[in-house]
Amino acid sequence: MSSTAADHAQRRRAPHLGPERRRPQVLDAARAIAVTDGIGAVTIGAVATAMGVTRPVVYACFSDRVELVEALLDRESAHLLDAILAALHGSADPDDPERAFVDGFRALLNAAAAAPDTWRIVFSGEPDPAIAERFRAAKARVQTEATEWIRPAMERWWQTTDLERKLPVLIDLFLSACESAVRSLLDTSNDWGPDDLGTFVGRAVHRAFADA
Amino acid sequence: MSSTAADHAQRRRAPHLGPERRRPQVLDAARAIAVTDGIGAVTIGAVATAMGVTRPVVYACFSDRVELVEALLDRESAHLLDAILAALHGSADPDDPERAFVDGFRALLNAAAAAPDTWRIVFSGEPDPAIAERFRAAKARVQTEATEWIRPAMERWWQTTDLERKLPVLIDLFLSACESAVRSLLDTSNDWGPDDLGTFVGRAVHRAFADA
DNA sequence: GACAGTTCCTGCACGGGTGTAGCAAATTCC
DNA sequence: GGAATTTGCTACACCCGTGCAGGAACTGTC
Numbered sequence: 507m508s509s510t511a512a513d514h515a516q517r518r519r520a521p522h523l524g525p526e527r528r529r530p531q532v533l534d535a536a537r538a539i540a541v542t543d544g545i546g547a548v549t550i551g552a553v554a555t556a557m558g559v560t561r562p563v564v565y566a567c568f569s570d571r572v573e574l575v576e577a578l579l580d581r582e583s584a585h586l587l588d589a590i591l592a593a594l595h596g597s598a599d600p601d602d603p604e605r606a607f608v609d610g611f612r613a614l615l616n617a618a619a620a621a622p623d624t625w626r627i628v629f630s631g632e633p634d635p636a637i638a639e640r641f642r643a644a645k646a647r648v649q650t651e652a653t654e655w656i657r658p659a660m661e662r663w664w665q666t667t668d669l670e671r672k673l674p675v676l677i678d679l680f681l682s683a684c685e686s687a688v689r690s691l692l693d694t695s696n697d698w699g700p701d702d703l704g705t706f707v708g709r710a711v712h713r714a715f716a717d718a
Numbered sequence: 719m720s721s722t723a724a725d726h727a728q729r730r731r732a733p734h735l736g737p738e739r740r741r742p743q744v745l746d747a748a749r750a751i752a753v754t755d756g757i758g759a760v761t762i763g764a765v766a767t768a769m770g771v772t773r774p775v776v777y778a779c780f781s782d783r784v785e786l787v788e789a790l791l792d793r794e795s796a797h798l799l800d801a802i803l804a805a806l807h808g809s810a811d812p813d814d815p816e817r818a819f820v821d822g823f824r825a826l827l828n829a830a831a832a833a834p835d836t837w838r839i840v841f842s843g844e845p846d847p848a849i850a851e852r853f854r855a856a857k858a859r860v861q862t863e864a865t866e867w868i869r870p871a872m873e874r875w876w877q878t879t880d881l882e883r884k885l886p887v888l889i890d891l892f893l894s895a896c897e898s899a900v901r902s903l904l905d906t907s908n909d910w911g912p913d914d915l916g917t918f919v920g921r922a923v924h925r926a927f928a929d930a
Numbered sequence: 931g932a933c934a935g936t937t938c939c940t941g942c943a944c945g946g947g948t949g950t951a952g953c954a955a956a957t958t959c960c
Numbered sequence: 961g962g963a964a965t966t967t968g969c970t971a972c973a974c975c976c977g978t979g980c981a982g983g984a985a986c987t988g989t990c
Contacts, residue, residue, distance in 0.1 A: 519938060549978090696883070736967070
């Protein structure tokens with residue numbers, strides 16, 4: 507490979523830090539790789555070379571590839587999930603449904619704008635089936651939370667009929683709209699900001715849900 | 719593996735068919751694997767064992783793994799793309815926007831219901847970067863077509879202001895709604911049919927787009 | 931300054947997937 | 961029925977990623 511020659515010639519030993527202090531560095535390197543090349547490219551070897559270290563050093567920090575990726579996802583998605591749930595819970599104005607939707611989307615998009623790379627990682631998809639399970643768990647969590655937020659809202663505001671049958675469809679539609687809004691926000695080729703995009707999409711989704 | 723012992727004991731040679739006649743069988747096997755385990759599981763070896771044949775036989779039909787997967791996607795997605803574009807072009811009632819949306823979603827969902835496995839394959843995601851490019855190409859095609867359908871519609875029906883800025887956001891929202899509707903339709907745990915789900919979602923999306 | 935302990939690197943074995951060469955069997959044609 | 965050809969199978973070499981030893985280098989301490 508490209509390493510052997512360079513190694514013997516000029517490469518110096520990495521400084522002694524120990525697994526504890528190196529762990530965050532490993533996660534940083536993994537994060538950088540995941541942002542540019544997707545989670546599928548986060549391999550022990552890739553992380554090691556990215557931080558100028560050999561693979562056993564990475565194994566000293568995380569016993570496993572899945573353990574590494576899970577640690578990465580945990581660290582990255584922790585405040586993400588909090589932001590989503592906060593956006594849901596904090597925007598329950600009982601008298602103005604449109605405002606509730608708009609506020610919720612604004613909160614969501616501001617959270618997305620604050621940590622765009624994290625969102626890119628989470629949305630990039632999960633090639634490894636061992637990791638896919640964790641993704642689905644998080645998604646299911648958001649799904650139930652969103653359901654419990656929307657169900658009483660629709661009962662109170664619009665007296666929607668046949669709600670239990672419609673809810674799964676509406677929830678999927680709602681979450682798809684959330685993902686779409688974040689995608690549009692992170693798309694660098696436009697000039698939308700979190701607040702005006704949140705207002706725009708929030709209003710549209712509100713119209714879709716009213717009288718559903 | 720599990721094969722060596724059984725091979726020597728009882729396995730018979732597969733009949734002579736030749737690459738030409740075996741090619742569709744290979745694609746069928748690949749399709750079955752893709753449906754159950756995702757496109758990522760479509761490997762030369764997996765396809766070969768699935769059809770009771772050894773890998774060189776598969777290599778005689780497709781010189782490459784990507785060539786195999788691309789042939790699969792081409793065969794499967796051909797009438798899918800046609801159905802989508804037909805749904806877009808065929809539902810341009812110039813006087814009744816809601817009906818246009820409803821008809822479009824109905825056509826889309828009927829196409830999805832007619833070939834559910836194909837949709838599952840296409841939506842399952844693409845781990846291989848060599849394949850991802852082809853996915854993005856197809857998606858971009860649909861995107862531009864959808865844009866050209868929606869742009870004049872919004873000008874004519876609602877005189878939407880600042881359209882060129884809003885269009886990208888609306889298109890992404892629209893396509894997300896399409897994907898969501900198909901997902902809901904293919905979700906076996908509900909009792910929606912293509913027509914009533916198309917009506918329901920079509921109306922909701924119409925409300926979202928009106929006065930956007 | 932030497933020593934013990936920690937940390938890092940070289941090197942290997944393994945598994946899974948790819949792609950290919952050479953041999954054996956079945957099929958076709960005469 | 962026998963030869964030529966087509967087709968499939970066995971076996972190999974290769975790459976990449978994983979995970980693990982064992983030895984070398986650095987660190988802090990006495």
